[in-house]
Amino acid sequence: xxxxxxxxxxxxxxxxxxxxxxxxxxxxxxxxxxxxxxxxxxxxxxxxxxxxxxxxxxxxxxxxxxxxxxxxxxxxxxxxxxxxxxxxxxxxxxxxxxxxxxxxxxxxxxxxxxxxxxxxxxxxxxxxxxxxxxxxxxxxxxxxxxxxxxxxxxxxxxxxxxxxxxxxxxxxxxxxxxxxxxxxxxxxxxxxxxxxxxxxxxxxxxxxxxxxxxxxxxxxxxxxxxxxxxxxxxxxxxxxxxxxxxxxxx
Numbered sequence: 001x002x003x004x005x006x007x008x009x010x011x012x013x014x015x016x017x018x019x020x021x022x023x024x025x026x027x028x029x030x031x032x033x034x035x036x037x038x039x040x041x042x043x044x045x046x047x048x049x050x051x052x053x054x055x056x057x058x059x060x061x062x063x064x065x066x067x068x069x070x071x072x073x074x075x076x077x078x079x080x081x082x083x084x085x086x087x088x089x090x091x092x093x094x095x096x097x098x099x100x101x102x103x104x105x106x107x108x109x110x111x112x113x114x115x116x117x118x119x120x121x122x123x124x125x126x127x128x129x130x131x132x133x134x135x136x137x138x139x140x141x142x143x144x145x146x147x148x149x150x151x152x153x154x155x156x157x158x159x160x161x162x163x164x165x166x167x168x169x170x171x172x173x174x175x176x177x178x179x180x181x182x183x184x185x186x187x188x189x190x191x192x193x194x195x196x197x198x199x200x201x202x203x204x205x206x207x208x209x210x211x212x213x214x215x216x217x218x219x220x221x222x223x224x225x226x227x228x229x230x231x232x233x234x235x236x237x238x239x240x241x242x243x244x245x246x247x248x249x250x
Contacts, residue, residue: 034236036166037130038123038159039228042173045221046116053109060106063095086210088198101190108183115176122169127159167236170229177225184218 058066059080065072068081084091089102161169191199199211 033162034164034167035160035162036170036232038127038161040158042225042228043120043123045225046120049218049221050113050116050120053113057106057109057113060090060102067092067095083210086199086202086206094198105183105187108179112176112179112183115172115179119169119173119176122165123159123161126165127161129157129159170232174226174229174233177222177229180218181222181226184215184222187215188219 059077062072064070066077067073068084080090088094089099094102199207202211
């Protein structure tokens with residue numbers, strides 16, 4: 001009789017199967033990317049504020065042609081006929097005195113607006129609707145994304161942006177918000193330390209409704225932007241530092 005040991009030599013065991021590749025490789029790769037979810041409130045504020053800032057910048061940089069009595073004033077910049085009498089920094093007194101503060105802060109406005117426009121472009125161009133990613137299947141996700149393209153889809157759908165382009169856009173929008181807040185506070189402090197030279201002639205109701213409230217909006221919303229975006233940046237830095245410590249200890 002042939003021994004059991006001899007049988008094992010004559011009939012070798014079948015080769016072991018190599019482990020199958022992990023599933024959802026694409027999902028794992030996407031998960032490893034840093035993801036930014038734009039705030040709807042911030043997006044709406046930027047869409048509302050950027051045209052107003054560009055309108056204001058056009059008035060300032062085209063003076064005196066955009067001022068009352070000149071060729072470009074009506075109809076585009078007609079409201080400044082009133083506002084120039086409320087805030088002299090926008091009216092004839094500051095222009096005739098060759099006060100450069102108005103134009104200087106306007107140039108900064110343009111840099112800030114460029115940063116905000118870049119952020120919105122990144123969200124629109126690279127943002128993926130959340131519903132497209134969770135629509136149940138790759139084909140259905142593509143159809144959902146295609147159906148919501150365009151400006152209406154951009155406003156209606158919550159979107160996510162991933163990777164370095166998202167981080168860069170967030171950093172630029174955060175920096176622009178800091179610039180907007182700092183410049184607006186400087187605008188107020190300029191009045192306070194000049195004895196309210198440009199607005200002190202107004203009565204209290206005119207000052208509240210036509211100067212404090214309109215200009216205060218550019219303090220409230222940029223502060224909110226800084227809080228939301230800054231919290232996201234701080235959380236990302238904290239998580240990356242924790243991961244770095246874990247990798248060193250392992």
